[in-house]
Amino acid sequence: MSKNRRRIEIRFRVNRKLRRVCVHPLTRLLDILRLELGLTGTKEGCGEGECGACAVLMDGELVNSCLIPAVQLHGRSIETIEGLSKRGRLHPIQQSFIQRGGTQCGFCTSGMIMASVALLMGKKHPSSAQIGEHLAGNLCRCTGYSPIVDSVRKVGKK
Amino acid sequence: MRTKHIGERVPRREGGLKVSGRARYVDDWTLTGALYGVTVRSPVARGIIRQIGYPAGTPWEQFTIVTAADIPGSNSVANLEKDQPFLAVDRVQHAEQAILLLAHPNKSLLEKARRAVSLDIEHLPAVLSLESSLAQEQVVWGHNNVFKELKIEKGNVDGVLNNAPVIVEGEYWTGAQEQLYLETNGMIAVANPKEGVTVWGSMQCPYFVHKALMELFSLPMEKVRVVQMETGGAFGGKEDYPSVLAGHAALLAWKSGKPVKMVYDRGEDMAATTKRHPSRTQHRTVVDRNGKLLAMDIDFAIDGGGHMTLSPIVLSRGSIHAAGPYYCPNIRIHGRAVATNTPPHGAFRGFGAPQSLFALERHMDKVARTVGLSPVEFRRRNFIRQGESTATGQRIRESIQMEKLLHRALKETNYEKKVRLFAKQNLKAKVKKGMGVSCFFHGAGFTGSGEKRLASVVAVEATEQGKLRVLASITELGQGAVTIFTQIAADALGISGQDIEVAQADTAFVPDSGPTVASRTCMIVGKILESACIELKQTLIQNGLLKERYTSNAFRAACKKYVKQHGQLKSFAQYQQPSHIQWDDEKHEGDAYGTMAWAIYIAEVSVDLSTYEIRVDDFLALQEIGKVMNPLLAEGQIIGGVVQGIGYTLHENVIWNKGRMVNNRITDYIIPTSMDVPPVRVIFEENPYEFGPSGAKGIGELPLDGVAPAIVNAIESATGAAINRIPVTPEVLLEAMENTNE
Numbered sequence: 001m002s003k004n005r006r007r008i009e010i011r012f013r014v015n016r017k018l019r020r021v022c023v024h025p026l027t028r029l030l031d032i033l034r035l036e037l038g039l040t041g042t043k044e045g046c047g048e049g050e051c052g053a054c055a056v057l058m059d060g061e062l063v064n065s066c067l068i069p070a071v072q073l074h075g076r077s078i079e080t081i082e083g084l085s086k087r088g089r090l091h092p093i094q095q096s097f098i099q100r101g102g103t104q105c106g107f108c109t110s111g112m113i114m115a116s117v118a119l120l121m122g123k124k125h126p127s128s129a130q131i132g133e134h135l136a137g138n139l140c141r142c143t144g145y146s147p148i149v150d151s152v153r154k155v156g157k158k
Numbered sequence: 159m160r161t162k163h164i165g166e167r168v169p170r171r172e173g174g175l176k177v178s179g180r181a182r183y184v185d186d187w188t189l190t191g192a193l194y195g196v197t198v199r200s201p202v203a204r205g206i207i208r209q210i211g212y213p214a215g216t217p218w219e220q221f222t223i224v225t226a227a228d229i230p231g232s233n234s235v236a237n238l239e240k241d242q243p244f245l246a247v248d249r250v251q252h253a254e255q256a257i258l259l260l261a262h263p264n265k266s267l268l269e270k271a272r273r274a275v276s277l278d279i280e281h282l283p284a285v286l287s288l289e290s291s292l293a294q295e296q297v298v299w300g301h302n303n304v305f306k307e308l309k310i311e312k313g314n315v316d317g318v319l320n321n322a323p324v325i326v327e328g329e330y331w332t333g334a335q336e337q338l339y340l341e342t343n344g345m346i347a348v349a350n351p352k353e354g355v356t357v358w359g360s361m362q363c364p365y366f367v368h369k370a371l372m373e374l375f376s377l378p379m380e381k382v383r384v385v386q387m388e389t390g391g392a393f394g395g396k397e398d399y400p401s402v403l404a405g406h407a408a409l410l411a412w413k414s415g416k417p418v419k420m421v422y423d424r425g426e427d428m429a430a431t432t433k434r435h436p437s438r439t440q441h442r443t444v445v446d447r448n449g450k451l452l453a454m455d456i457d458f459a460i461d462g463g464g465h466m467t468l469s470p471i472v473l474s475r476g477s478i479h480a481a482g483p484y485y486c487p488n489i490r491i492h493g494r495a496v497a498t499n500t501p502p503h504g505a506f507r508g509f510g511a512p513q514s515l516f517a518l519e520r521h522m523d524k525v526a527r528t529v530g531l532s533p534v535e536f537r538r539r540n541f542i543r544q545g546e547s548t549a550t551g552q553r554i555r556e557s558i559q560m561e562k563l564l565h566r567a568l569k570e571t572n573y574e575k576k577v578r579l580f581a582k583q584n585l586k587a588k589v590k591k592g593m594g595v596s597c598f599f600h601g602a603g604f605t606g607s608g609e610k611r612l613a614s615v616v617a618v619e620a621t622e623q624g625k626l627r628v629l630a631s632i633t634e635l636g637q638g639a640v641t642i643f644t645q646i647a648a649d650a651l652g653i654s655g656q657d658i659e660v661a662q663a664d665t666a667f668v669p670d671s672g673p674t675v676a677s678r679t680c681m682i683v684g685k686i687l688e689s690a691c692i693e694l695k696q697t698l699i700q701n702g703l704l705k706e707r708y709t710s711n712a713f714r715a716a717c718k719k720y721v722k723q724h725g726q727l728k729s730f731a732q733y734q735q736p737s738h739i740q741w742d743d744e745k746h747e748g749d750a751y752g753t754m755a756w757a758i759y760i761a762e763v764s765v766d767l768s769t770y771e772i773r774v775d776d777f778l779a780l781q782e783i784g785k786v787m788n789p790l791l792a793e794g795q796i797i798g799g800v801v802q803g804i805g806y807t808l809h810e811n812v813i814w815n816k817g818r819m820v821n822n823r824i825t826d827y828i829i830p831t832s833m834d835v836p837p838v839r840v841i842f843e844e845n846p847y848e849f850g851p852s853g854a855k856g857i858g859e860l861p862l863d864g865v866a867p868a869i870v871n872a873i874e875s876a877t878g879a880a881i882n883r884i885p886v887t888p889e890v891l892l893e894a895m896e897n898t899n900e
Binding site: 034042043045048050051080084090095100101102113132138139141143148149 | 178181338340341392393635637791798825831838
């Protein structure tokens with residue numbers, strides 16, 4: 001079929017595991033994760049890079065997976081929400097979101113946590129203002145943001 | 159009763175699933191062999207469907223096509239009135255109205271086909287604004303465009319107005335607001351004549367959907383099953399619309415014989431589903447020499463869109479809240495919900511109250527200025543007190559203390575000092591600062607006899623493992639229903655929260671506990687749950703399996719034993735209306751609500767007069783909500799509601815063109831980001847409500863009610879601009895400033 005001829009093979013890492021997919025070159029990373037690899041923790045909120053619900057890390061950098069076409073993926077390393085907990089133990093940032101009301105409906109949460117992880121990789125103790133600025137590309141309609149900012153600021157604290 | 163869980167900062171129970179991406183929303187789930195479904199909608203606001211064409215170039219034989227002619231039962235969505243078809247038959251009543259449905263296994267072919275369908279619709283003159291509907295420029299619904307008209311009357315308003323030396327008048331407008339839950343509407347359906355219809359989806363009210371599907375397919379109760387999946391926010395936006403979408407998905411499944419998944423993209427969700435009703439409120443007020451309200455004459459009108467849906471109930475709640483937390487001997491509230499040819503407007507947190515309270519609390523500032531009192535002093539003189547009656551004649555039974563709340567709010571914000579300071583600084587500053595106050599209440603639960611009519615039921619059952627399972631049709635939407643129910647059940651039984659399970663809202667297993675709306679989950683349904691738990695405990699005690707005092711272990715053992723002996727242990731409880739509630743639906747008179755939550759909100763703003771940018775610098779939300787069941791979740795509700803209110807006031811502007819929303823993208827419809835919000839300071843006062851579980855009142859909608867007037871009052875105090883409409887975009891501010899300077 002002509003459709004198959006337009007497919008390309010992409011090899012890349014997802015959550016440290018080598019993956020191989022055969023897709024149309026313009027397939028969105030979001031769809032590769034959700035439909036090809038069954039990693040549905042990454043959500044679609046708007047499909048145009050505005051809401052951040054689909055945020056993941058690409059080579060350690062925060063990206064909106066709805067804006068990344070397959071052609072950009074070869075050889076890259078992607079980290080999603082599913083890769084965050086190790087051996088079933090939640091990452092401290094995930095713990096903090098539960099403990100401090102950083103998640104309500106949960107739909108922005110995966111992207112919000114990945115954005116927070118990206119921030120904390122570069123800065124161990126960001127201020128509330130820095131956190132607010134960093135998370136401005138991730139929309140939340142439930143929490144009003146301050147419980148999220150609090151969750152990030154107090155990671156690892158009791 | 160010992161309260162080990164109630165009152166504690168218990169973390170959200172499903173939190174672990176949500177932070178690890180394991181919570182399963184409808185789009186995260188696929189059935190083998192499923193088709194995707196899409197909707198072909200009317201681009202025309204009002205018209206007659208001449209022809210539907212399927213031009214060559216698309217392999218139509220591969221598609222499942224459903225039109226109104228394919229509907230096995232009734233083509234009207236179960237609601238107050240049967241005026242809303244699932245699919246248009248020959249007429250189009252609003253822009254984006256669904257005309258036909260398509261299904262296909264391939265999403266991109268499906269989208270091409272959706273665009274290829276040709277619609278020949280003859281345009282009819284449409285009504286596209288509240289004013290033109292009220293003026294009956296065209297009659298587009300019934301004989302006068304009016305879905306519902308109501309009158310609330312107390313005392314003799316005309317008598318006062320006719321003899322008043324001064325009447326303070328004002329007119330106030332609010333725009334539509336999109337709920338913008340992060341998860342769009344979605345539904346999966348399996349449907350065939352043999353097994354009936356099953357849908358899984360994002361929703362607030364499984365039994366609304368259940369009823370809608372029974373009528374759509376003419377099926378008996380047991381042949382329809384509705385299951386709520388994890389739901390990514392709702393705020394009212396998933397109250398009535400999911401009935402429509404579930405119907406569409408099920409019709410495609412029924413005809414194709416395959417499972418069908420329909421998930422709206424953001425553009426479709428914003429354009430086609432419900433929003434907050436736009437409104438206009440007119441006030442005429444008379445005050446005596448001492449600054450006491452003598453008469454309030456209020457005309458409240460809301461734009462319901464193309465079909466009636468829930469508009470009469472939104473109108474009722476908006477009207478009842480229109481006179482606010484004040485005592486006035488003579489009140490008349492005239493309410494109308496009217497039709498226009500936009501998509502139907504629907505439920506959104508606050509349900510009419512944010513509209514009428516915006517008007518009231520802006521108007522209170524205006525009246526205060528007219529009579530030469532400060533906004534705070536004028537309000538203080540008029541607060542309703544215990545024993546006095548509201549607009550509907552509801553006598554306030556509880557010892558409300560609005561004066562005390564106000565005193566504390568002023569102190570916490572350093573209000574008086576800041577008002578004086580800003581007045582001085584503003585003379586020279588380019589960035590003007592101001593303070594604004596709003597005072598309000600929100601009634602929890604259905605209005606009047608509504609809860610009695612619903613007669614909600616909750617069940618609890620013991621599991622084979624000795625745990626206690628809660629069975630209710632209440633849905634977790636992010637508000638914390640599952641956690642609150644766990645706390646209530648655990649404390650009612652004196653056991654650990656770990657021993658409580660809350661079942662998924664699935665109509666095959668849970669009784670009808672009414673819809674998840676109207677701030678009723680904790681106060682109304684939580685109380686029923688408490689009763690069901692106590693009954694189950696009594697059964698165990700009466701059977702000699704449990705002593706009066708027991709441990710969690712003993713309770714588990716007793717449950718296990720009972721289930722082993724009798725097969726099952728299940729107890730049901732039904733809503734019992736407190737005897738003091740008396741309501742007359744016809745006259746809109748009596749006890750509108752079992753109780754109200756009371757609040758004072760204070761906003762501090764900066765207005766930059768070079769850019770017309772408005773910033774909220776500080777926000778105090780002080781409220782009395784009965785017993786605070788879970789401070790962590792309660793704070794989350796308040797902060798989240800206040801931030802939605804900030805969006806409603808300053809940013810969220812639905813732009814219409816010929817009945818269609820044209821800025822139906824997150825890029826163009828702006829909601830607050832983490833950079834747009836002030837620190838929201840939340841303070842609770844507790845005045846336990848006798849008929850709520852552990853004294854709790856409703857809380858969900860309250861925080862949205864009073865945000866807009868507090869901010870706009872602050873803008874006026876900063877700039878002198880008398881702004882009477884929201885959202886206050888920079889353009890609205892500019893215009894108001896120009897009018898002020900003239």
